[in-house]
Amino acid sequence: MSDAPAAPPRASAESTSAAPRLLFVPPRARPAWRLVLARVGAMCVVELQKLRHDRTELYTRAVQPALWLLIFGETFTRIRAIPTGGIPYLDYLAPGIIAQSAMFIAIFYGIMIIWERDSGVLTKLLVTPTPRAALVAGKAFAAGVKSIVQAVVVIAIAALLGVALTWNPVRLLGVVAVVLLGSAFFSCLSMTIAGIVLTRDRLMGIGQAITMPLFFGSNALYPVALMPGWLQAVSKANPLSYQVDALRGLLLGIHAHLALDFGVLVLAAAVGITSASALLGRLAR
Template sequence: MTPRLLRAPRGWRKMSSLLARTQTFGWVELQKLRHDRTELFTRMVQPALWLLIFGTTFNRLHVIQTGSVPYLEFLAPGIIAQSALFISIFYGIQIVWDRDAGILAKLMVTPSPASAVVTGKAFAAGVRSVAQVISVLVLAYIMGIQMTYNPLRILAAMGVVMLGSAFFACLSMSLAGLVRNRDRLMGIGQAITMPLFFASNALYPVSVMPEWLRWLSRINPLSYEVDSLRLLLIGVPSAHPWLDLGVLVLAAVVGIALASSLLRRLVR
């Protein structure tokens, strides 16, 4: 009897297989939360402090002009984006841990492409960041900050946060592929996190920035994420809403491609 040859999936079957593997890798990442469920609660402390201390103080001082929008309302979407950034930018450290534990080498010899591993981890980073949307919204409602109650807008905001988190997680994994050292990666992550945050419109409008900082904010994906969140959560119109979404999608795709190409350097 002639043995039957198994052909590699093509077309839609290949795409379906890739999506299934990506979903599996993402689910495995999320299962890690079962071992430390307190992580979700500890992550909520930082955005709460920003709103309760920084936000209320500057709201009373009136030193940052935000037009007709109260400063606390202006700040809340920026804090959501900031919290998601802080979660995602250190995601590369986890992949270095996987390398040191021998897990990454086993994943890389499976039939799954590197892009499936990267996309799964980026998706997991996005899901973790969604908790910040919920926590900041709940706190905003308690503080009397006017935020939307529309479930469709809230779901769209979660999608925006996931796109932004995917890019920054992929940026972190790309850096991991370049430096291949946990301590160096942690130092680089700490060095770029605050510049990314302050070179965006999360804390203040672009109009009050010096000209050189405006240029930096225009190439910073975090600014486009904040613009989308303000449009969805507090109704502040964006000059180019589709551009904001397009930049986030493009950044996530480019981030996945770059991280996938550098991932194999970790296991050499």
């Protein structure tokens, strides 16, 4: 006689009985912070894929900061007309140009939101269970990814020109955080303006109108002490000034108010995400 067939393992029987229960029990909801991180990560991956497939934007955007360093920086280093606390003017200028190039990338990020609205992508994103703040934060820090790539290019140009930059890994991680936070604020500012004006042409005009005042109304080109009183007040309210101050302290090792700088940038990014999230639904109507 043949042997009796072996009984099926208990584990498989348990898994078979558990399978129908999975059809009726919804999956556990992920915490909000995990949802935000997942959205931010997805947006950052998308931006990296765009840069990998089309590097022309990276090359063209490197022209303007290179000209600032090569022409403006080299010239004013020879003139020595601006007091910089004993460091060469080119060294003093380099962190300001890093912040400027990052701001120029982020300040027009709202155009992409309007394009997504026109193509129907934004409506599809808004019907997902993802919170609006997570969507805005993901897009804001995705703009920061582009800005970090741009910052690496500017740092490389500055190093070739002989700027005495630090290569301490901890300080460089701080530079990444500063660029991310600054870009997050300016991209959220752009998305907020997009939620108000609703069209690309108006957004482009407003963006071009505010970029130069933000740049010249900061400490990117000259110390705050040289400014008239009213411009000093503008500079103290300008998040770009705190971004530049943090970059100078991290990259050059000079005195900076890093705790204040990071605090202002975190607060500015939080306010920007809140305001852009509030206007995102208006943009999608």
